[in-house]
Amino acid sequence: MKNSAISERKNQSISRGVGMTTQIYADRAENSEIWDVEGRRYIDFSSGIAVVNTGHRHPKVIEAVKAQLDRFTHTCHQVVPYESYVRLAERLNGLLPGKFDKKTIFVTTGAEAVENAIKIARNATGRPAVIAFSGGFHGRTFMGMALTGKVVPYKVGFGAMPADVFHAPFPVPLHGVSVADSLAALDRLFKADVDPARVAAIILEPVQGEGGFYEAPRDFMAALRKICDQHGMLLIADEVQTGFARTGKMFAMDHHEVAADITTMAKSLAGGFPLAAVTGRAELMDAPGPGGLGGTYGGSPIGVAAAHAVLDVIEEEKLCDRANALGARLKQRLQSFRDDVPEIVDIRGPGFMNAVEFNDVKKGLPSAEIANAVRLKALDKGLILLTCGVYGNVIRFLSPITIQDSVMNEALDILESSIREARA
Ligand code: PMP
The missing domain is CATH 3.90.1150.10 (Aspartate Aminotransferase, domain 1)
Structure with a gap:
């Protein structure tokens, strides 16, 4: 061929x-x-x-997936649940930074994790607006597109975006945007565009991925945490690209002194199998009513089996x-x-x-x-x-x-x- x-x-x-x-x-x-x-x-x-x-086809990941294939491949966790899903949630709850009780849901893609993080944030706060950053990338679904801070090719021609999404410049000193500039722009946003009391969450990648591998400075992350606490907003870390040892720590937020309220994960979580997760403060994660979250393939047993092996490998190796x-x-x-x-x-x-x-x-x-x-x-x-x-x-x-x-x-x-x- x-x-x-x-x-x-x-x-x-x-x-x-x-x-x-x-x-x-x-x-x-x-x-x-x-x-x-x-x-x-x-x-x-x-x-x-x-x-x-x-790595491609890590022997432990392949072994775990093969063992799962021989037991069952799909029951839908919402219909006939399985212990491996519960145990993976427990593991992520224990691994994510932040000294508070956490809960987790599993979905299938990074974009879906982002969608659900916003759904949970809106539901828990009763507020509609979300702030994201220029250059950020959060997926190709409608909310993912709206949050993404780049028009071409991600938004162009795709019509009306969900309302109440605002962008502030991400601090990139190399391109003339300091932390002070970003924070000033955020302040202007609150004066000119959106009442901070209407904002459910600020979402950002701790290291921008598609946007250029720019790391959020520590003082910037600390300042965002403070702004969120001051106004009752949630801080969402999109760790879809940064997670699972890539940055030299399990999560990029482990480099920071402050913790996010909600974290999105996907990609390396399951080492090549489609699995994504949202982990956050237990009381926020419990805000949506039964049936409000989930999906047919969310937390597929195959992806979950792979993810357990991935977490083992990260630790063992x-x-x-x-x-x-x-x-x-x-x-x-x-x-x-x-x-x-x-x-x-x-x-x-x-x-x-x-x-x-x-x-x-x-x-x-x-x-x-x-x-x-x-x-x-x-x-x-x-x-x-x-x-x-x-x-x-x-x-x-x-x-x-x-x-x-x-x-x-x-x-x-x-x-x-x-x-x-x-x-x-
Ligand atoms: N968030 C971030 C930070 C990403 O890098 C990506 C994918 N590049 C996504 C969300 C979307 O993930 P997916 O392609 O699995 O929907």
């Missing part, structure tokens, strides 16, 4: 609305490597967009420590040749949630062209990279945290030569 032939069929049969980063069709995958239908091997620095922190070590190596390597590549304007990120940002040197402006050229050079050499950022000028690194040292070395060599060649 040829990639190009499948690609032709894909163009005839699948909506172009499903954008695609590569045209290599997967045949099999193992840990940090993917082989395509033509037998070519790639190193995967995308992890299916931050989904396989524990000390993946938080491993993420810190790998991230340090990656950043060090980028720093080592930074002087030769003036287009590099920033190298950043906690743990192994790292990124490199490029500018056009002559114009002094963000350059999506350079980031894209690096991505394509790397792909050509067998390394799958993803771009991100409001300006598309950021390469983000999302390799499995279980990547073998030898494969990591190979990837770093490809990365360096791709960056050097892209600027030439």
Whole structure:
């Protein structure tokens, strides 16, 4: 089978609305490597967009899923429940930061987790409005779109968004927005657009993912917590991309002194199986009445089995420590040749949630062209990279945290030569 032939069929049969980063069709995958239908091997620095922190087909995850397949695959937790769902909720309640009683629900996708977090926040506070941030990404459902702080391609042409969603600028000093600027804008929002007494919640990603791998400064998060407490709003952390050891701690909010009231999780939670969760203060989570939350596939036994194995692997293989070590190596390597590549304007990120940002040197402006050229050079050499950022000028690194040292070395060599060649 040829990639190009499948690609032709894909163009005839699948909506172009499903954008695609590569045209290599997967045949099999193992840990940090993917082989395509033509037998070519790639190193995967995308992890299916931050989904396989524990690697493709981690033996423990596969074993747990196979064991579950042999018992039952679907009963719907709302009809005939199962203990593994309860136990996973208990585990997440224990793992999430915040010294208060917690409860959890399981759904299927990150967007669905976000939808439910907002439903719960509105129901618990009796307030309608939500504040999100420019550059933030929260999914492709209607509330997800409304909260997302980027118009093209996420909102354009999709009609009226849910009302009562407001945006403030996310602090990115590199792009001239300080913490003080963000907080001043929030204050202006309360004066000009929405009474803080009508606001149910502020939602943010502790490290913006699609928006460019920008970390929320600690004083910013502390200030948001204070504003929420002052006005009776809830703080929602969207940890869909940041969760499960990626940032060098179990959750990105573990880097902060304050806790969120509600947290959304998905992606790496189940190491490649569709599962998402919302965990929050018990009294908030209990606000909606029976039947108000849930869904047919929410907390699928397969996803739940995988998630138990993922949590075991993160602990047993000390993946938080491993993420810190790998991230340090990656950043060090980028720093080592930074002087030769003036287009590099920033190298950043906690743990192994790292990124490199490029500018056009002559114009002094963000350059999506350079980031894209690096991505394509790397792909050509067998390394799958993803771009991100409001300006598309950021390469983000999302390799499995279980990547073998030898494969990591190979990837770093490809990365360096791709960056050097892209600027030439
Ligand atoms: N929130 C964040 C922070 C995300 O990164 C994403 C996915 N990129 C989502 C929500 C939506 O998740 P899903 O694609 O599973 O709906």
